[in-house]
Amino acid sequence: MAALWELGEATVTTRAHQRGSDRKAYTTIQTVLNRLVERGLVERERRGKPYVYRPRYDEPELLARSMQHRLNRMSVESRRGALLGLVDGLTPDDLDQLVRYLRDVRRRRREHAG
Numbered sequence: 001m002a003a004l005w006e007l008g009e010a011t012v013t014t015r016a017h018q019r020g021s022d023r024k025a026y027t028t029i030q031t032v033l034n035r036l037v038e039r040g041l042v043e044r045e046r047r048g049k050p051y052v053y054r055p056r057y058d059e060p061e062l063l064a065r066s067m068q069h070r071l072n073r074m075s076v077e078s079r080r081g082a083l084l085g086l087v088d089g090l091t092p093d094d095l096d097q098l099v100r101y102l103r104d105v106r107r108r109r110r111e112h113a114g
Contacts, residue, residue, distance in 0.1 A: 001055060001062070004042065009054035 003015060012030045033053050036042035041062065044051040057065065071079045090098065 001036070001041065001059075004053060004055045005059050009052050011050040011052055013050060 004010060007014070012026060012033060015029050015033075033042060033044070037044050037053070041056055042053050043056050044053045046052075055062075071082060074082065087095070087098070
């Protein structure tokens with residue numbers, strides 16, 4: 001995923017050449033990309049003969065989706081504890097940004113509900 005986020009999009013050949021890879025590595029790269037497509041993390045589009053692969057989500061969005069998925073599977077108490085633990089580790093700048101974001105979320109929810 002990191003390579004696709006860096007490149008934006010790539011073919012298997014592009015990625016293999018970027019790594020200076022041999023044929024075995026080419027096959028491995030192709031297998032990994034196809035598995036990422038199956039998991040819904042990467043999209044592919046045929047352009048001529050090769051497929052072009054690109055990430056379906058940017059890195060922050062994928063991290064947020066992954067965290068949300070895990071949090072949704074926890075009990076309410078565990079979810080709150082995990083979130084509080086994450087917040088406790090934030091920098092002052094991150095905390096300020098989080099407060100602004102939370103205010104915006106509350107405002108949008110009030111507008112949507114009313």
